[in-house]
Amino acid sequence: MKLASLRDGSRDGKLVVVNDRLTYCTEAGHIAPTLQAALDDWDRVAPELKLLAESLSHEAVPMIRFHEHDALSPLPRAYQWADGSAYVNHVELVRKARGAKMPETFWTDPLMYQGGSDTFLAPRDPIRMRDEAWGIDMEGEVGVITGDVPMGISAEDARETIRLIVLVNDVSLRGLIPGELGKGFGFFQSKPSSAFSPVAVTPDILGDAWKGGKLHLPLHVDLNGKPFGRANAGVDMTFDFGRLIAHAAKTRSLCAGTIIGSGTVSNKLEGGPGKPVAEGGVGYSCIAELRMIETINSGEAKTPFLKFGDSVRIEMLDGEGHSIFGAIEQTVEKA
Amino acid sequence: MKLASLRDGSRDGKLVVVNDRLTYCTEAGHIAPTLQAALDDWDRVAPELKLLAESLSHEAVPMIRFHEHDALSPLPRAYQWADGSAYVNHVELVRKARGAKMPETFWTDPLMYQGGSDTFLAPRDPIRMRDEAWGIDMEGEVGVITGDVPMGISAEDARETIRLIVLVNDVSLRGLIPGELGKGFGFFQSKPSSAFSPVAVTPDILGDAWKGGKLHLPLHVDLNGKPFGRANAGVDMTFDFGRLIAHAAKTRSLCAGTIIGSGTVSNKLEGGPGKPVAEGGVGYSCIAELRMIETINSGEAKTPFLKFGDSVRIEMLDGEGHSIFGAIEQTVEKA
Numbered sequence: 193m194k195l196a197s198l199r200d201g202s203r204d205g206k207l208v209v210v211n212d213r214l215t216y217c218t219e220a221g222h223i224a225p226t227l228q229a230a231l232d233d234w235d236r237v238a239p240e241l242k243l244l245a246e247s248l249s250h251e252a253v254p255m256i257r258f259h260e261h262d263a264l265s266p267l268p269r270a271y272q273w274a275d276g277s278a279y280v281n282h283v284e285l286v287r288k289a290r291g292a293k294m295p296e297t298f299w300t301d302p303l304m305y306q307g308g309s310d311t312f313l314a315p316r317d318p319i320r321m322r323d324e325a326w327g328i329d330m331e332g333e334v335g336v337i338t339g340d341v342p343m344g345i346s347a348e349d350a351r352e353t354i355r356l357i358v359l360v361n362d363v364s365l366r367g368l369i370p371g372e373l374g375k376g377f378g379f380f381q382s383k384p385s386s387a388f389s390p391v392a393v394t395p396d397i398l399g400d401a402w403k404g405g406k407l408h409l410p411l412h413v414d415l416n417g418k419p420f421g422r423a424n425a426g427v428d429m430t431f432d433f434g435r436l437i438a439h440a441a442k443t444r445s446l447c448a449g450t451i452i453g454s455g456t457v458s459n460k461l462e463g464g465p466g467k468p469v470a471e472g473g474v475g476y477s478c479i480a481e482l483r484m485i486e487t488i489n490s491g492e493a494k495t496p497f498l499k500f501g502d503s504v505r506i507e508m509l510d511g512e513g514h515s516i517f518g519a520i521e522q523t524v525e526k527a
Numbered sequence: 528m529k530l531a532s533l534r535d536g537s538r539d540g541k542l543v544v545v546n547d548r549l550t551y552c553t554e555a556g557h558i559a560p561t562l563q564a565a566l567d568d569w570d571r572v573a574p575e576l577k578l579l580a581e582s583l584s585h586e587a588v589p590m591i592r593f594h595e596h597d598a599l600s601p602l603p604r605a606y607q608w609a610d611g612s613a614y615v616n617h618v619e620l621v622r623k624a625r626g627a628k629m630p631e632t633f634w635t636d637p638l639m640y641q642g643g644s645d646t647f648l649a650p651r652d653p654i655r656m657r658d659e660a661w662g663i664d665m666e667g668e669v670g671v672i673t674g675d676v677p678m679g680i681s682a683e684d685a686r687e688t689i690r691l692i693v694l695v696n697d698v699s700l701r702g703l704i705p706g707e708l709g710k711g712f713g714f715f716q717s718k719p720s721s722a723f724s725p726v727a728v729t730p731d732i733l734g735d736a737w738k739g740g741k742l743h744l745p746l747h748v749d750l751n752g753k754p755f756g757r758a759n760a761g762v763d764m765t766f767d768f769g770r771l772i773a774h775a776a777k778t779r780s781l782c783a784g785t786i787i788g789s790g791t792v793s794n795k796l797e798g799g800p801g802k803p804v805a806e807g808g809v810g811y812s813c814i815a816e817l818r819m820i821e822t823i824n825s826g827e828a829k830t831p832f833l834k835f836g837d838s839v840r841i842e843m844l845d846g847e848g849h850s851i852f853g854a855i856e857q858t859v860e861k862a
Contacts, residue, residue, distance in 0.1 A: 322778075384778040
């Protein structure tokens with residue numbers, strides 16, 4: 193099934209079940225008022241939501257038009273947002289661009305940071321920033337929303353805790369990252385509010401594309417209306433979502449509604465960095481990666497970070513070309 | 528007023544108003560079911576809660592005995608837990624112990640990390656860990672719970688967003704910190720679930736002790752029943768809570784219910800590191816600080832980190848010797 197949280201003036205939105213084509217939805221408030229409430233009581237709630245989704249598919253319940261721009265992020269605020277960096281290829285490139293060698297353990301021990309989860313942007317909200325010089329960038333990612341996860345869970349068992357899958361724009365401020373990481377405590381100001389896809393889907397919706405804790409489909413990232421990235425989220429993902437969840441739960445349990453991100457989706461090309469979409473490659477899911485490749489190839493980055501007025505679109509299509517999650521589509525604006 | 532969340536089988540507990548001496552409480556569910564619900568609608572809810580607190584002080588409402596061990600952390604799960612490191616003295620010592628110089632900017636630009644906020648421990652819950660070798664330590668801190676905070680707020684205005692004050696045990700796994708910080712993305716596994724005091728209080732409760740965005744009272748930290756720390760939370764706090772909140776809100780707004788921590792409370796003694804309580808000093812709020820001083824003085828740390836069976840107590844007393852927030856009291860157990 194597909195779930196969304198509609199804007200209704202409340203902080204957490206109104207839970208609705210959306211049809212497969214994202215054209216209609218039906219209110220689910222009589223089952224659970226919000227998505228967090230549904231996740232808190234998933235074993236009881238999920239079967240009822242599935243019945244409602246089936247009724248919706250038969251047009252046997254009251255329906256309203258579903259407009260993606262009415263949706264908040266599925267969890268407009270969450271108790272946890274932990275973002276991995278599972279495409280180790282991407283990490284290796286970052287290091288290479290600054291002339292540093294990546295430790296070998298990065299291939300076996302996942303990188304993950306604790307992100308802010310209290311004020312997510314809606315998928316069509318502008319990215320409002322005070323200063324272009326902060327180096328505003330998108331990061332196209334896949335994310336999973338978990339149920340309750342006990343401390344010390346295995347990677348295999350962790351896959352079974354995945355309730356929903358979403359897309360993410362993990363907005364990053366590249367200009368603030370070096371100073372902040374240099375202080376040693378990780379990201380904070382350099383990772384402002386992220387945005388999520390209008391719709392969250394259960395794994396069964398994805399069919400064969402969901403396999404081994406990975407989503408095997410290209411992530412469409414467009415910049416100002418032009419294709420910028422088409423990297424396959426199932427390719428070069430060193431750590432599947434089960435591994436990432438188990439990593440997060442090593443020393444504590446995780447609450448239902450925890451969102452775990454994949455990190456920027458990134459594919460190698462013949463062992464090296466990829467090529468832009470315009471040159472026949474699969475491109476990139478963030479500007480920083482293209483700039484790193486430019487730096488490696490020509491000594492300097494040429495593509496600028498996002499400027500006020502620029503727009504980003506992140507989406508994923510099924511085998512028939514239909515949008516699975518709806519689109520994140522955000523314009524950068526001066527705050 | 529003083530607020531607590533009583534254990535009732537739900538994830539967020541039941542909101543109660545507690546009397547000044549922490550002996551009785553009264554249910555506040557008709558005003559707001561949970562503390563988060565109260566914070567979400569504070570302007571409407573707070574005056575009603577204050578009236579209820581007044582009625583309670585006159586024993587004019589139904590009362591039940593208040594037992595600290597029935598309390599969850601005031602927010603059993605929160606949308607944000609961001610922990611500062613405002614006692615720069617402490618940071619300087621950490622660096623000194625490993626022979627590193629602290630950058631001068633640390634005196635002007637706050638250190639802060641994003642903590643996990645989805646599964647806080649109750650104030651009397653055991654600290655259950657799988658391995659003693661992880662170097663289990665307490666960190667006694669003061670924390671504030673904010674209302675909604677707009678992006679880019681000034682430090683002065685930020686002080687006005689403080690709704691409640693709490694004590695914190697920011698449990699830390701010292702053995703996992705160097706490896707994790709070495710990866711560059713900050714803490715994750717090395718910061719398991721924190722615990723908060725049984726009671727959260729509004730700033731007015733603190734009288735003159737709350738001044739300039741700091742809490743000017745000694746933080747009592749006991750280890751296995753003996754005084755370990757009596758450092759004054761208002762002394763040597765380089766950044767007040769207004770500065771810490773403004774730091775967190777530089778590039779995004781913060782949601783009501785955000786908890787901001789002070790970092791480990793630490794006092795200098797005549798410009799140098801302090802002395803143990805048993806030697807007439809104010810002692811320490813974490814074991815790591817004592818170990819650093821031992822390392823500086825004698826070349827090696829002697830005091831071990833917490834072992835299974837050890838207990839920690841964190842509390843703060845008012846001018847008459849009464850507990851303000853109730854006590855965090857936790858025993859370390861094998862998971």
